[in-house]
Amino acid sequence: MEHVISAENLTLAYGRDEPIITEAQMKINPNEFVFITGKSGSGKSTILKSMYGELVPKRGDLKVCGVNIKSITSSKLNVLRRYLGIVFQDYRLINEWTVEKNVMLPLMIGGFSKGVCLKQAQKLLKHVKLLHKADKYPLELSGGEQQRVAMARALAHNPVMILADEPTGNLDEYSSEVIWDLLKNAREHLGTTVVVVTHHIPSTLGIDYKHFFLESGVVYEVS
Numbered sequence: 001m002e003h004v005i006s007a008e009n010l011t012l013a014y015g016r017d018e019p020i021i022t023e024a025q026m027k028i029n030p031n032e033f034v035f036i037t038g039k040s041g042s043g044k045s046t047i048l049k050s051m052y053g054e055l056v057p058k059r060g061d062l063k064v065c066g067v068n069i070k071s072i073t074s075s076k077l078n079v080l081r082r083y084l085g086i087v088f089q090d091y092r093l094i095n096e097w098t099v100e101k102n103v104m105l106p107l108m109i110g111g112f113s114k115g116v117c118l119k120q121a122q123k124l125l126k127h128v129k130l131l132h133k134a135d136k137y138p139l140e141l142s143g144g145e146q147q148r149v150a151m152a153r154a155l156a157h158n159p160v161m162i163l164a165d166e167p168t169g170n171l172d173e174y175s176s177e178v179i180w181d182l183l184k185n186a187r188e189h190l191g192t193t194v195v196v197v198t199h200h201i202p203s204t205l206g207i208d209y210k211h212f213f214l215e216s217g218v219v220y221e222v223s
């Protein structure tokens with residue numbers, strides 16, 4: 001099968017600034033578990049941004065789920081994003097909506113019936129051990145709980161690939177464990193491709209993974 005991500009000589013830059021990433025080669029296979037590491041400011045979030053089509057490559061090629069990001073139209077981008085689950089470091093939940101409605105969001109966008117959305121949201125909230133908080137609002141939850149809601153939301157529509165930016169960055173041990181378990185299970189049972197930016201690769205994961213390390217604009221594959 002085709003790669004989920006295929007980057008060839010990928011160069012990323014903001015406007016006319018010096019490139020952040022230069023001539024990167026990256027191949028990510030379906031169902032792979034991938035870590036991206038590197039010092040703060042090395043370009044980890046920038047790479048994820050390009051993978052969900054928020055930053056167009058300066059040079060080189062980037063294909064995500066077979067779609068060429070360089071020449072993508074906004075309607076094609078909307079379709080592509082339905083195949084992706086995205087988790088930001090700062091959660092980005094909708095604070096005026098209940099936890100349950102937040103998780104239902106990608107399904108509602110997908111046009112599923114209310115009953116289906118509700119059932120799926122409850123299933124995911126159970127996976128992140130937050131079913132008892134379904135009717136709460138995000139700001140009534142701890143940071144770790146909010147990040148688990150964000151993770152449930154990103155997986156609700158069963159994405160081909162989840163892109164997570166330091167999802168366990170500031171979390172306590174329990175919430176981190178819930179999140180690693182969830183990502184591991186999504187890969188194992190749903191076939192999800194998992195791409196995670198992290199500053200610490202957990203030693204207890206017990207699965208094979210691919211590791212890209214960023215330094216001075218260069219992407220190294222660590223083996």
Ligand SMILES: Nc1ncnc2c1ncn2[C@@H]1O[C@H](COP(=O)(O)OP(=O)(O)O)[C@@H](O)[C@H]1O
Pocket residue numbers: 014020038039040041042043044045046047
């Ligand atoms: N929107 C932006 N405009 C200009 N420069 C940016 C922007 N976002 C990030 N950068 C710069 O790109 C570099 C890499 O940032 P980032 O990808 O966020 O690093 P990391 O996630 O590894 O900490 C930094 O030098 C940062 O200042």
Ligand SMILES: [Mg+2]
Pocket residue numbers: 044045046165
């Ligand atoms: Mg970052």
